[in-house]
Amino acid sequence: MDEVWDLVVVGGGPAGSAAALRAKQLRPDMRVLLLDKADFPRDKACGDGIAAHGRDELALLGLPDLIADYRPTRSLSIVSPGGSHVRATVARPNHVVPRVVFDARLVDAARARGVEVRRHRVRALAAGNGHVVVDGAVAARAVIGADGANSVVRRLIGVPAFPDRHTAIAVRGYADVPVEDDVQFIAMQRQGWPAYAWSFPVGDGSANVGFGMLLPRLRATGLPGREVLHGRLAELLPHLPARDLRAHHLPLSPGRPRPGAGRVMLAGDAAGLINPLTGEGIYYALLSGRLAGEAAVQAPGDPLSSYRRGLGRALGRHLRTTDVLARAAQSPRFIDAAISTAAQRQEVFDLLVEVGLGAGTVPPALAYAVVRRWLADGVREG
Ligand SMILES: Cc1cc2nc3c(=O)[nH]c(=O)nc-3n(C[C@H](O)[C@H](O)[C@H](O)COP(=O)(O)OP(=O)(O)OC[C@H]3O[C@@H](n4cnc5c(N)ncnc54)[C@H](O)[C@@H]3O)c2cc1C
Structure with a gap:
């Protein structure tokens, strides 16, 4: 074998960088190789919203100030599919950092910590005795597949693809906004629900704007995807014409992560770790990569066994909660009720933020009430 490494990480997004950074943080002499098919900086279709919980992860990785030069955003405004509205202050601020900047900073930090970063597209894996061989040339005691929604690593180890019903598709662009605009705005749409547009101001006179919906709902329109996504974005945010439009799909969590096989662990989007209620995936990527x-x-x-246990402890209950809520949220009336309740009660708003952007759970009694309510709505709507 040409080369032997302790750890090979495939993909230099938030999940892969977090994995490499954590390994070197805990064992500075560990030989860690990070492979990405792209050179950094590179763009990634994303809303660029980084939840407060993501910032906690950066602190754990020893990078508390990585995005401190970006303006914290405290105001969140949501319009539900039926027109209910809440605007409130979040308990802890979020940030909006273009991925072209954020991911490059993470990769730079990993390099500075001694991780070897190479441009390379991974195509093959083979199991050896106590190691994994990557593309026939590099042997590793462990491999972390953090290669995103279209993960080649996931496919190579035989973990099945994400079903369409757990896949969303979204387009994002950038628009000019007043520099003082500091409200994260979400406009949900009843047509083709679940579907919503967003405007996330960066703080420099631009905002990340976008629109996303479930893949089966997009297909059901019978129209070209581009036409639907671009058209709905322009319809919901007509005052914010967008440039640099770029779409990608999102593997939404089905309630249980798919953490890998043998000596290969999957993290971030490769493991299907995107919040099905909000599309949040950066926090999950940083967390799962770290673990x-x-x-x-x-x-x-x-x-892998250790990783599976760690993920279960950190996210198990939360992921089961979001799975139940995502089923309930198929009914737009459920979301209308949740948003109007959040408008009246700050603690409900805070709970929604914790579940949608963090690792929050809903008290069991409330979860049962949610399911009962969903079933009752289903009977009424049917
Ligand atoms: C339109 C849109 C809006 C979103 N908005 C938000 C948001 O506002 N907030 C939020 O938290 N989440 C959001 N998400 C989700 C978020 O973008 C992802 O969850 C997050 O990027 C996952 O990080 P990752 O490291 O797992 O994967 P990625 O960021 O996709 O990184 C994967 C890396 O792997 C590399 N790679 C791929 N294949 C190979 C290969 N064969 N060999 C080597 N390298 C490879 C890629 O080049 C890439 O650098 C959004 C997603 C979309 C599509």
Whole structure:
């Protein structure tokens, strides 16, 4: 074998960088190789919204100030599919940082910590005795597949593709806004629900704007995807003409992550870790990447079992909660009720933010009430 590494990470997005950074943080002499098919900086279709919980992860990785030069955003305004409206202050601020900047900073930080970063598109994996061989040339004691929604690593280890009903598709662009605009705005749409547009001001006179919906709903229109996505964005945010439009799909969490096989762990989008209620995936990517990096250091004999336990502890209950709520949220009336309640009660608003952007759970009694309510609505609507 040409080269032997302790850890090979495939993909240098938030999940892959977090994994590499954590491994070097815990064991500075670990030999860590990070492979990405792109050179950084590189763009990534995303809303660029980084939740407060993502910032916590950056602190855990030893990078508390990585995005401190970006303006914190405290105001969140949501219009429900039926027109209910809430505008409130979030308990902890979010940030909006273009991915072309954010991801490059993470990769730079990993490089500065001693991670070897190379441009390389991974195409093949083979299991060896106590190691994995990447593209026939590089052997690793552990591999972390953090290669995003279209993960090649996931396919190579035989983890099935994400079903359409758990896949969303979204387009994002950038629009000019007043520099003082600091409200994160979400406009939900009843037509083709679940579907929503967003405007997330960066703080420099631009805002990330976009529109997303479930893939089966898009297909049901019978129209070209581009026409639907661009058209709905322009319809919902007519005052914010967007440039640099770019679309991508989002593998939404089905309630249980798919953490890998053998000595290969999957993190971030490759593991299907996107919040099905909001499309948030950066926090999950940083968290799962960190946990996978930890497992590679702390359990070199069987990193996957350790990673699976870590993910279960950190996100298990939360992911089951979002799965139940995502089913209930198929009814737009459920969301109308949730938004109007949040408008009246700050603690409900805070709970929605925790579940939608963090690792929050809903008290069991409330979860049962949600399911009962959903079933009752289903009977009434049917
Ligand atoms: C339009 C849109 C809006 C979104 N908005 C938000 C938002 O506002 N907030 C939020 O939290 N989340 C949002 N998300 C989700 C978020 O973008 C993802 O969850 C997040 O990027 C996942 O990070 P990752 O590291 O797992 O994957 P990625 O960021 O996709 O990184 C994967 C990396 O792997 C590399 N790669 C791929 N294949 C290979 C290969 N074969 N070999 C080597 N390298 C490879 C790629 O070049 C890439 O750099 C949005 C998604 C979309 C599509």
